[in-house]
Amino acid sequence: MEKESVSSGNIIDWSVIKRLYGFVKPYKTNFYLLVLLTFATAAMSPVRPYLIQLTVDKYIAFNDFEGLLNITLVMIGLLVFHTFIQFYHTYLSGWIGQTIIRDIRIQLYKHLLRMRLKFFDRTPIGRLVTRNISDVEALADVFSEGLAAMIGDLLQIIFLLAIMFWTDWKLTLVSLSTLPLLIASTYVFKEKVKVSFNDVRNAVSNLNSFVQEHITGMNIVQIFSSEKREFDKFKEINREHRKAHIKSVLYYSVYFPVAEVIQAAAIGMLVWYGAKQVIHTEITLGVLIAFIMYIQMFFRPIRMIADRFNTLQMGIVSSSRILNLLDSNENIQNNGTFAPEKIEGRVAFKNVWFAYNDEEYVLKDISFEVNPGETIALVGATGAGKSSIINLLSRFYEINKGAILLDDKDIHEYELGALRSRIGVVLQDVFLFSDTIEKNITLGNPDITLEQVKAAAELIGAHKFIEVLPGGYQYNVMERGATLSVGQRQMISFVRAMVYDPRIIVLDEATSSVDTETEEMIQVAIEKMMKGRTAIVIAHRLSTIQKANKILVLDKGEIKEEGAHDELLALDGYYAQLHKIQYKEMI
Template identity: 65%
Template sequence: MQPQADSSKAGQVFDWAVLRRLLAYVRPYRRVFIGLILLTVAAAVLGTLRPFLIQRMVDVNIEQGDWRGLNVQFGLLLVLLVVNTGVSYLQTYYGGWLGQYIVRDIRTDLYRHLLGLKLQFFDRTPIGVLVTRNISDVETLSDVFSEGLAAMAGDVLQILFIMAFMFWIDWRLTLISLSVIPPLLFSTYVFKEKVKGSFQDVRNAVAKLNSFVQEHLTGMNVVQIFNNEEREFQKFKKINQEHTDANIRSVLYYSIYFPVAEVLAAIGVGLLVWYAAQGQIEGTISKGALIAFIMYNALFFRPIRQIADRFNTLQLGLVSTERLLKLLDDKSLVATSGDADPGQLTGEVEFKHVWFAYNREVSEANEPEWVLKDINFRVEPGQTIAFVGATGAGKTSIINLLSRFYDIQQGSICLDNRDLRDYDLSRLRRQIGVVLQDVFLFAGSIRDNITLGNREITDAQIWEAADLVGARRFIERLPAALDYPVMERGATLSVGQRQLISFVRALVYQPSIIVLDEATSSVDSETEELIQQAIEKLMQGRTSLVIAHRLSTIQKADKIVVLDKGEIKEVGTHDELLRRPDGYYAQLYQMQYLAHS
């Protein structure tokens, strides 16, 4: 699968609405922000005083032989340097401090938001893009405060103060110095626009790289099984080259702009010296003024050269902010409209005329592709209901709806005679234990994967559940037992061991309803027999919804629902359905019986 590129582009106009929303994150740290503004002003003023003091030392003290005054001025210069160093330190530190705390808050809000999004959002959004949003884009925002807003404001203030001092000392020399400003501003504008586009291309390329690498590392076994390494490598090389080309373009623009800016600054100094030399000969320009202007020229052109780069930093930060805000504004949240506490459910489940499609948009021009069509069934407390059918019949969709991973378009789902949407979502899900076919284990210990960080679950409860499902024996054999480190996705454990851990994980929460989605389809016969014995104990006193391709595992179910293309074709017990020789279930059973005979 080719990863999707990020299509967002940096706008041509400064987006003040995005900036205002970003500054809203500054509110908890407004004292630091105000202090940072004051430090920026102080740094701008202090940075422009040094040439003025040196001009006074030359023209007043040295020319007049006032050595005492010279010593006083020199002492003031040293104090100025020390104070300026301290202010620069505080400005840099608190600018970075503010940026990092805002990054922390935004990343926290973003991750909390991602946790609440419906699975439909993750179905259509590449994981690599979300990783880029949560890591790279958020990290860019720290530069907005450490190198963008404050630094750019400081540059502008410094330019204004320098110009004020220059006009105060000699307006003629000031005009000569400013004569190269128009071509410098033009080159700065061109550089800003070019670098902005290249940086945006870099961000898009990073998102594509993250998506590609994440997807293919996850599916590496498929790549190697089908001997597809070379083709996937060539795809990676193409995406990686796009990333390199985008970076090279930005390097090219930098390598052109800064030498041009240096040449223009040198021309400005040359014109200044040429004009001031004539003034020296004629006695209209002092030596101190010439020295001060040479120093001011160096100070003046440095922030002008930097301001374009800082503007791009700010622009890219705002582009990243816009992407993040777009993600935070995504309304694909799991609706938590209900606040009812289900308490301890009896386990009565009823689907009433349920229609469901993964593409939610329902309109005359866009008819949904219905996955479930007018589904009706009822499960009494403590009963076991099984769902069978071909792949794509809608079995997994039913259990996804029961846990409210998705919401239905039509009909209603009731638990204990109350609509599912009336319940508080987190409390509802604690009442439903789910064991999936594809068991996902996190990097961490066996204990962490069973409790999922819930400190209320004790080791005694874990061992009790492990005893029930027959997992104690293999856990005790592992080095460090419950503290055994599980690699990402449980790579160091067998399929059967991962499945047993998922049973323990479901059982320790003492759910009222158990959902088994192909829970034994990936284990060997010995482990399957062990799990089947545990399932019988697990189901005692609980409503159970079971999905299985192996019809032998559901023969004892109180009710079997046969699905085909999202519709219920048959309902009955194993024996009742077998009495219908032309029925769907009887045909499925006959095919499996022949396949294993």
């Protein structure tokens, strides 16, 4: 499994911030209110120390009890008002963050639904899960704990500096004497934590990919007794995950005590210098007390700003990865507008070339036609290109050269949903969602009634076994249909294809996973299902395709033979040899 690696870069990508603002625009009223509250919160920070300075110098020093009572009431009122503002600031920033990531997650998932299958072939599912969940959650921090909080901290520093210099510039310079040390340690901390956060993100993504992939393939792991080897791999990835987190914890455990010592040194120097000033009556006691409060309030946002910066930066990294995914041009192009109510079902491949990777062609100059109502069968060894043909017909992949026509019209001219709704596909590997049998058949389509589902199930022969299940059609099949047999899952897939009443039926090894008795029952249903419809059938069992109007024999992406069953036997070629081998096996 390929490990993911990303880099956070050295500076914040403001182009990403600009694009993120596009998601804020629908909620710009609340956003501007948040900015206003941020400004108000920062502006109110120096007021309380200043009021305490007045209390000491003008009321306590002169034993003015009535004035003391009045200014105490003012401070209580200010505290209540400040608390009220902070509440709405915190709530609003969280609301904006969660609302925006809801919109982004919806847009991202919608984008994934339109991606080509080629994209999913080469992208680990765990990585996409990380994009849609972990990275989007990190993006919320940009709004709730990153940008807004960082701007608030900077504003608070500016207001504090303004009032401190206005009150006494000498005392301010003494208070800030240790500031260069704090800035230097903060910069080092920021750089170290930035790297460790980046490692943590990579570790989370790799861990998600590994766990998802190996849980999905657990049967293979157990079949080949690879539990210990895979467990050792997991321990190594988990060790890297732990190592990345411990490194970030180490930087925090060093930085914050150092910052506390630097702040304590600043307060010590302030008290030493300020006390001498008070003794010589150059400043009042209230000013000294206020400055002690100022310096504590000043150092707190500086200590936090490095953490805020890294939170913001990692949110930007996650945003970049999300935006890169949203910007990917691997969407299925759905520019067609033709959506007829009915089609005849005439299919034609005209000199089709196709490669999954570059020019490693798996189909080479394929040409054939199927008239409405006819059945064509595809046979050949594994890797001959049979499944690729049906994948191209439904536009799961795009051809490199040539053309595919449906009713003499290029399939790219059809609206994609209209094209696929006319083609019923039954695959060998049946996928069922963790939901009811009815929902797995209709796929949530409200236009398909339960009566239609039952009618299709009765025709296939699946109604009988579904009815005896607990809850019948409301029975939950669990993840991937784990509570059903292989044959039952295959029969449900037949019902799923039948209920949409497609004009073209595609069967990809559709009966290879069922027993002989079930296959015979399904074959009867298939004959009814294919009546009057165009059918493309892939089958290893040649006995199931002998009635096909035409059989194409494929080998290494090329059509080697074509004709009816008897015609191909008379050629005594590839098909005849394959038939002899299977006939001997049956004997």
